[in-house]
Amino acid sequence: MLTPFLALVRKDLKLFFGDRRALLMTVAAPILIASFFGYIFGGRSGQTETSRIPVFTADQDGSAISREIVSRLSTDKFLEVKPSTLEQAREAVRKGNATVAFVIPKDFGADAGRAFFNAGKKPAITVLYDPSHGMERSMLEGILAGHVMEAVSKEMFGGPGGRQVIQESLAQLDQSAMPQEEKKRLRDLLRGVEEFNAGQDAGKESGRTGPREGLTLPYQVSSEAVTSGSGVQYNGYAHSFGGMGIQFILFLGIEVGVGLLLQRQRGVWKRLRAAPLSRAVLLGSRATSAAMTSMFVLMVLFGFACLVFGVRIEGSMAGFLGVCAAFSLMTAAFGLLIAALGKTPEATRGLSIVTTLLMVMLGGAWVPTFIFPQWLQKLTVVIPTRWAMDGLDAMTWRGLGFSAAIIPIALLLGCALVCGALAVSRFRWETGD
Amino acid sequence: MLEVTALRKSYGNVVAVDGISLRAGMGETIGLLGPNGAGKTTTVSMIAGLLRPDSGEVLIAGRHLCGDADPAKRNIGLVPQDIGLYDEMSARENLHLFAALYGMDRASRNRAIDGALDLVGLAERAKHKVTGFSGGMKRRLNLAAALLHDPQLLLLDEPTVGVDPQSRNAIFENLETLKKRGKTLLYTTHYMEEAERLCDRMVIIDRGKVIADDTLQGLHRLLPALNLLTVELDDQKAEGLRLEELRSVAGVQSVEMRDGILKVGVRDLAADSPGILQWLVERGYTFRHLASERANLETVFLTLTGRSLRD
Numbered sequence: 001m002l003t004p005f006l007a008l009v010r011k012d013l014k015l016f017f018g019d020r021r022a023l024l025m026t027v028a029a030p031i032l033i034a035s036f037f038g039y040i041f042g043g044r045s046g047q048t049e050t051s052r053i054p055v056f057t058a059d060q061d062g063s064a065i066s067r068e069i070v071s072r073l074s075t076d077k078f079l080e081v082k083p084s085t086l087e088q089a090r091e092a093v094r095k096g097n098a099t100v101a102f103v104i105p106k107d108f109g110a111d112a113g114r115a116f117f118n119a120g121k122k123p124a125i126t127v128l129y130d131p132s133h134g135m136e137r138s139m140l141e142g143i144l145a146g147h148v149m150e151a152v153s154k155e156m157f158g159g160p161g162g163r164q165v166i167q168e169s170l171a172q173l174d175q176s177a178m179p180q181e182e183k184k185r186l187r188d189l190l191r192g193v194e195e196f197n198a199g200q201d202a203g204k205e206s207g208r209t210g211p212r213e214g215l216t217l218p219y220q221v222s223s224e225a226v227t228s229g230s231g232v233q234y235n236g237y238a239h240s241f242g243g244m245g246i247q248f249i250l251f252l253g254i255e256v257g258v259g260l261l262l263q264r265q266r267g268v269w270k271r272l273r274a275a276p277l278s279r280a281v282l283l284g285s286r287a288t289s290a291a292m293t294s295m296f297v298l299m300v301l302f303g304f305a306c307l308v309f310g311v312r313i314e315g316s317m318a319g320f321l322g323v324c325a326a327f328s329l330m331t332a333a334f335g336l337l338i339a340a341l342g343k344t345p346e347a348t349r350g351l352s353i354v355t356t357l358l359m360v361m362l363g364g365a366w367v368p369t370f371i372f373p374q375w376l377q378k379l380t381v382v383i384p385t386r387w388a389m390d391g392l393d394a395m396t397w398r399g400l401g402f403s404a405a406i407i408p409i410a411l412l413l414g415c416a417l418v419c420g421a422l423a424v425s426r427f428r429w430e431t432g433d
Numbered sequence: 434m435l436e437v438t439a440l441r442k443s444y445g446n447v448v449a450v451d452g453i454s455l456r457a458g459m460g461e462t463i464g465l466l467g468p469n470g471a472g473k474t475t476t477v478s479m480i481a482g483l484l485r486p487d488s489g490e491v492l493i494a495g496r497h498l499c500g501d502a503d504p505a506k507r508n509i510g511l512v513p514q515d516i517g518l519y520d521e522m523s524a525r526e527n528l529h530l531f532a533a534l535y536g537m538d539r540a541s542r543n544r545a546i547d548g549a550l551d552l553v554g555l556a557e558r559a560k561h562k563v564t565g566f567s568g569g570m571k572r573r574l575n576l577a578a579a580l581l582h583d584p585q586l587l588l589l590d591e592p593t594v595g596v597d598p599q600s601r602n603a604i605f606e607n608l609e610t611l612k613k614r615g616k617t618l619l620y621t622t623h624y625m626e627e628a629e630r631l632c633d634r635m636v637i638i639d640r641g642k643v644i645a646d647d648t649l650q651g652l653h654r655l656l657p658a659l660n661l662l663t664v665e666l667d668d669q670k671a672e673g674l675r676l677e678e679l680r681s682v683a684g685v686q687s688v689e690m691r692d693g694i695l696k697v698g699v700r701d702l703a704a705d706s707p708g709i710l711q712w713l714v715e716r717g718y719t720f721r722h723l724a725s726e727r728a729n730l731e732t733v734f735l736t737l738t739g740r741s742l743r744d
Contacts, residue, residue: 003533003536004533004534004535004536006533007533008530008534011530014522014526015522018521019521265515266515266516266517267513267514267516267517267518267575268517269517270478270511270513270515271513271517271531271579273481273483273501274482274483274506274511275531275535276501276504276505276506276534276535277502277534278500278501278502279501281502282501429501430484430485
């Protein structure tokens, strides 16, 4: 049985490698797309040039506080701030030229100062936002809160506006309906601030104090990308080449299935069936050649990614090869299943492409699964492409050991077995006239 | 060599093969004749083990085929109606593959391939890709691929479909050579002249059933006349011809008159024609055109079913 088995495998490989144009496309297309996605999602150093978020500001107040807020926003490294009128700001957001616009209303400075010390009416900053940028809006509101707090506190602790607010507050305190005990505590606080400001003035005259800062955030953020080891930077190409490799290899699987369906329509299938060959030899040889070509394509893709984009197998090489081999086998079994369940090549191809794209998308090959809703993230754990992606990520840029590859390999092999068994049991061996 | 008994196969409500029985002895060439859709290919597929019959049995060299990998399949060489070759591979590569399917070692394969290519006259094109071959060359290679493992029984499913007369003739010469080598051939076709040239015996099937199974001579005996004398009469006098009187002329088997054309069936054209023509002349009939044709399998089929083979 070995001679016909090897002859059939050799034939499939010869046909695959003989079609140079198709072979080039099989390898070149994923390389091109993976290179693009890799650049977009982190690039080689994991630090692709971060584009600043366009923000418009409409300062209708013109107070020291509002000017300070705009000034602080303008120096933020994540933002590209453009001062404008309310109308210009609204138009910019509507046209998509700005992600958000902050509208600082008239009397904001005075109202914010008063609200800073007591329960006075809080002024509102209107945020006009582009609904297609929901995630950025939340981040920008956080940035705004920090800058507003710093600007208002700076003015309250030493600024002319702050002194005036404190004097007004002290004068109004006696008429307040506040309980006596609370009035006393607030009066002590306001007088303490007055004394602090007086001390600042004295220090300024004698040159002992630095510039006024007001309240600041009581912490700094220190970011560190957790990769396979210290000094090893995240390489976005590792994920994108894995993702595109998986997608295009599944397309190869479709071609295996559709190819078998086409072969059934030709005399060559009758010739194969007329020979003394078991079904295991006929389907097994096709699965073997499909797995070999899949493995070849994966190796070429990662070889290219290593040479050109510096992708490294930071984890276990055996685990990486194991995940690739298991996924290749699963793809081969997937191809056989397509041939078993499909009726006509044309209809089968269309349905298989849709199924594959869904699997690829939900498996996180295009974009990481963490941006999916929670329920969808839970759902995707049953999708084989997710196992393959997790396995490849673990063995490449995450730098995990072989143990992290065991579960993906086991799941992929299990899936290959199930698909293969289904394919053999459902395959229509007989052809009519 | 081949014994088929009460073979039946249906697809849903459609009965493709309805109790076909036939046999072919060692070295015999059997023609399986019938119009398109008669059940020829389904019958061949069941004999080759590609289709499981609903009922009936197939014995090859006295035994049933048991399973896909039965070594007894080596007795069979199938030439499928559709070309069973890989276009992207050369003729030799194709033959290497198909020989390997029968477990032949490399040396045996090379010998068999050389012999098969020589037989079909494609030795010089051995290294050329099949995609560049003409339809006739592909058909010849299709035949060669079935010969590599030296099968005793060859199942030829319309092996000359769509080829030019020259290639058809070449294929016929190949088949005659195989016949001389003692191979058993089951040849399906709806071209009667092919069957007449090649086959020792004809099995005519229609709508899944055998309607005749005999030698060419035996089938001719089913006909009222072996030859047909066609006389185109002068229009004015043709009306008055007395057909009953003509039937009494010696040698006349059948008489038919339509649109001024008289068709007279006779057993022996040379002996019987003069008497008929003399009978016509004596009664003042003149004729514009005179022709004769020999009854063939087409006529047999027409006689048996009332339909043309190419309907």
